[in-house]
Amino acid sequence: MNAPIAIIGTGIAGLSAAQALHAAGHDVELFDKSRGSGGRMASKRSDAGSLDLGAQYFTARDRRFVEVVQQWQNRGWAETWAPELYNSQAGQLSPSPDEQVRWVGAPRMSAISRALLGALPVHFSCRITEVFRGGSHWSLQDADGNSHGPFSHVIVATPAPQASALLACAPKLAGVAASVVMEPTWAVALAFDTPLDTRVEGCFIQDSPLDWVARNRSKPGRDNHPDTWVLHASSAWSRQHLDLAKETVIEHLHGAFAELIGCAVPAPSFTLAHRWLYARPAQAHQWGALADADLGLYACGDWCLSGRVEGAWLSGQDAARRLLEHLA
Numbered sequence: 001m002n003a004p005i006a007i008i009g010t011g012i013a014g015l016s017a018a019q020a021l022h023a024a025g026h027d028v029e030l031f032d033k034s035r036g037s038g039g040r041m042a043s044k045r046s047d048a049g050s051l052d053l054g055a056q057y058f059t060a061r062d063r064r065f066v067e068v069v070q071q072w073q074n075r076g077w078a079e080t081w082a083p084e085l086y087n088s089q090a091g092q093l094s095p096s097p098d099e100q101v102r103w104v105g106a107p108r109m110s111a112i113s114r115a116l117l118g119a120l121p122v123h124f125s126c127r128i129t130e131v132f133r134g135g136s137h138w139s140l141q142d143a144d145g146n147s148h149g150p151f152s153h154v155i156v157a158t159p160a161p162q163a164s165a166l167l168a169c170a171p172k173l174a175g176v177a178a179s180v181v182m183e184p185t186w187a188v189a190l191a192f193d194t195p196l197d198t199r200v201e202g203c204f205i206q207d208s209p210l211d212w213v214a215r216n217r218s219k220p221g222r223d224n225h226p227d228t229w230v231l232h233a234s235s236a237w238s239r240q241h242l243d244l245a246k247e248t249v250i251e252h253l254h255g256a257f258a259e260l261i262g263c264a265v266p267a268p269s270f271t272l273a274h275r276w277l278y279a280r281p282a283q284a285h286q287w288g289a290l291a292d293a294d295l296g297l298y299a300c301g302d303w304c305l306s307g308r309v310e311g312a313w314l315s316g317q318d319a320a321r322r323l324l325e326h327l328a
C-alpha cells in the first residue's frame, strides 16, 4: 500500500491541493495548527454571530477558478455578494459602484473550506515543527513531540514565513520562501444593537488607518442582528502598530470608522480584534508552486501567485499537478 501524501495547512491552498490529489486517487492526510480549517478564509464564531475576519470576498478571473466557483455555487457553498460600494478618499465618502462579480462563502466564509475538507483525514491543533526524510519516506514532527508518517510526499501550504522552516530539507525552496515579505493586518469587528443609519455596505478607503470596512449583514445568509461591521487596517498602519494592545487597536479603528462613515456611531455592544501577522504578500509572484520533485517536497500558497483567494487556490492546483506529473 502506498503511503499517503501529507499536506501541512488547511487554508484554501492546502485544500485545493488535497482535492486534486484525492480526485486522482491518492490518499492525503492534512495537518493544521488551528482548531479548524480555512486559515485566512476562516470565520470566527462570536457573541455577535459569525464574523469573516480575514478574506472578505473573492473574485474569479482565471477560467479554472471561475469554473470551480460555479460548482461551489451550485452546491450552495458560495453566493455572489453585490454590496453598495463606497470609496473614501481624504475623508470624502462617495458611492463607487462597479460591475465586478464578488463571491462569499455562505452562510459564512468558512462554509467553503469546511465543505472542501469533507471527510478527508485531518489533525487539528497540530503545529508541525519539522519535516524530515528518513530512508524513502517523509515524517513530520509536531510541537507536542509526536511524529507522524510515513508519507510519500509532503506539501507545505502555510504562509511563506512559516513555510521556510518546514522546507529546510530543500534549502533552495526554503530560501525562496524566506525571501517573501508578508504584511500584517489588524482586523476589528464592531456590533451595534441599533443599526447604523448608512447605505454603506463595503468601502475602499485611502488616507486613513483603515483600508476597508464591510457590513456583515449585507452578505448572503448572515444574521441581521446585531449590525456587525468588520474593519481592516491598512498594511502600513498595522505594521506600525503591530504590538499595540487589542483594546487600543479597537479604540483607534473605531475612531477612524466613526470619522469616515458619515453617520452617528454609538458605542458598540461588542468588539473584537484579531491580528493577522502574515495577511498578504508584499508583492505578487509568478511561481505557481515550489517543487523539489525528486525529493517529493512541494510548497504552495497565495504568496506563490497573487495574495488573494484565487491565487491560493490556483497555487494548490499547481502543486498537485506537478506532483502528479512527476508520478506519471
Ligand code: FAD
Pocket (backbone or CB within 6 Å): 008, 009, 010, 011, 012, 013, 014, 031, 032, 033, 034, 037, 038, 039, 040, 041, 053, 054, 055, 056, 057, 058, 059, 126, 127, 128, 129, 157, 158, 159, 162, 185, 187, 232, 276, 278, 279, 280, 300, 301, 302, 303, 306, 307, 308, 309, 310, 312
Ligand atoms: P492560509 O489561509 O494562511 O492557510 C495556511 C494554513 O496553514 C492556516 O490554516 C494555518 O493555521 C496553517 N499553518 C501555518 N503554519 C502551520 C504549521 N507549522 N503547522 C500546521 N499548520 C500550519 N483575499 C481575497 O481574495 N479577497 C479578500 O477580500 C481578502 N481579504 C483579506 C483580508 C485579510 C485580513 C486577510 C488576512 C487576507 C485576505 N485575503 C483576501 C487573502 C486571502 O485570505 C488569502 O490569500 C488566502 O486565504 C490564503 O490561503 P492559503 O491557503 O495560501 O493560506
Ligand code: NAD
Pocket (backbone or CB within 6 Å): 058, 059, 085, 086, 087, 096, 097, 098, 100, 184, 185, 204, 232, 279, 280, 307, 308
Ligand atoms: P477587487 O477587484 O474588488 O479589488 C481590487 C482593488 O481594486 C481594491 O483593493 C480596490 O483598491 C480597488 N477597487 C475595486 N473595486 C473598487 C470600487 N468599486 N471602488 C474603489 N476601488 C475599487 O478584488 P480583488 O482583486 O479580488 O482583490 C481582493 C481584495 O482583497 C482587495 O481589496 C485586497 O486589498 C484585499 N486583500 C486584503 C488583504 C488584507 O490583509 N487586508 C489581503 C489580501 C487581499
